Amino acid sequence: MQLRIKHITYHILFWVVVTASFTISEWGYMHSFKGALIYELLVLPSRFIAVYINWFILIPMFLYKNKLLPYFTILILLLLVIAVGHRYFVLYWGFPKFFPQWLVGQKIEPLAFSKIIQVVLIIISPVAFTTGFKLFMDWYKQRRETEVLKQEKTNAELKFLRSQTNPHFLFNTLNSIYGLALEKSEKTPSLILKLSDILSYTLYESNTKLVLLTKELKLIENIIALEKERYEKRVVIDFEVSGETEGIKIPPLILVPFIENAFKHGLKNEVKKGWIKVNIEVHNNELSFKAENSISTQEEENACGGLGLQNICRRLDLLYGENKKLTIDKTNDAFRVDLTIKLQQDEA
Known part of the structure; x- marks a missing residue:
């Protein structure tokens, strides 16, 4: 009226x-x-x-x-x-x-x-x-x-991709815990606590549009701790963070699939010692993420072939478009991911 x-x-x-x-x-x-x-x-x-x-x-x-x-x-x-x-x-x-x-x-x-x-x-x-x-x-x-419908479609697709990422991520994490439980490792209880933190993050934090980068880094540290216990001496991990990370916000679980991929495809069925290098830097309103890992004997042909990487490639396209640069490269001895994100106004 x-x-x-x-x-x-x-x-x-x-x-x-x-x-x-x-x-x-x-x-x-x-x-x-x-x-x-x-x-x-x-x-x-x-x-x-x-x-x-x-x-x-x-x-x-x-x-x-x-x-x-x-x-x-x-x-x-x-x-x-x-x-x-x-x-x-x-x-x-x-x-x-x-x-x-x-x-x-x-x-x-x-x-x-x-x-x-x-x-x-x-x-x-x-x-x-x-x-x-x-x-x-x-x-x-x-x-x-039209813009509203386009945004609703984008949000629905992002929600769907994120809903696929969470079970995929948890599946890999539970496999790590399961391996340690079979060995009756004394570290299993403490690692279950880390898993609890990871579950809390994926259930609550990942449902928001943006999360603090420091929380995402804490999640990555927990994942690395779990995987390091699983592979023990079979992997050498070099994880470095630099720049002003405080107060920076990014979409949740935007970096995790690359970390997962490094462990899953770099060390799967590998008996020799592998290595993983991860470097995260915030500088001049840009987030730089570099991940490099040794090649498994059964590495996949397509760089974005796995579900996790397929989803993250699509999510990055939807979220950042031309404001990101993603390079995925595989050589005879290494798999490399180089991601640069131009932080938006509400993320910096």
Whole structure:
């Protein structure tokens, strides 16, 4: 109800402004503000009818359906009919009542072609303005709706990708704990506590749009601790963090899949000693992440072949687009990930 009243108010204000503008313009010719106002009020019904027939009928039925020839044909005929009606209205009622001096010695010709064209030109200006305004507003509304739908689609896809990432991540972590439990390791209870922290993070923190980088780093440290206990002397890990990490926010679980990948594919079924190097740096409003690991004998062909990496590649595209640079490279002896993210205003 309030929205309807608001729209009606806007329309009333529009006609007040239009009438006032034409009155001021006509005042310069008539040298009488009262006479100019009365003259414009006599024209107002014709403008009103033309504008709203065009607004509510012709534009939706013809213009929006790309029927340009029927639209302009009917619009011109409409203006001519209204102009003729206006001529009869002012010559037989308006002018005799308010401007009788204009008719003294004048022959009344309501169908005079030049006069009808003159009336059409008087009526057409608000019709043209409101047509342009309606086209712009409807385009803007459609654009906003398209952007909202696009954003909703992106958010739904991100949520779906994240929902896949969490079980995938937990599956790998539980496998690590399971391996230690089979060996009846004394470290299993403490590692279960770390797993509890990891579960808390994935259940609560990962459902938010952004998390503190320090929390993500703590999660990575817990993952490395779990995997280090699992592989023991089979892996050498070099993990370094530099730069101003405090207060920086990033999407949750955006770095974890690369860490997982380094352990899963770098040491899977590998009997010899492997190595993993991870370097994270924040500098000049950019987050730089570099991960490098030794190659397993059963490394996969496609760099983004695993579920975790497929998801993270897609998530990075959706979240950052051109504001990120991701390079995944594999040589005979190493697998490298180099990611640079330009931190957004609400992330820095």
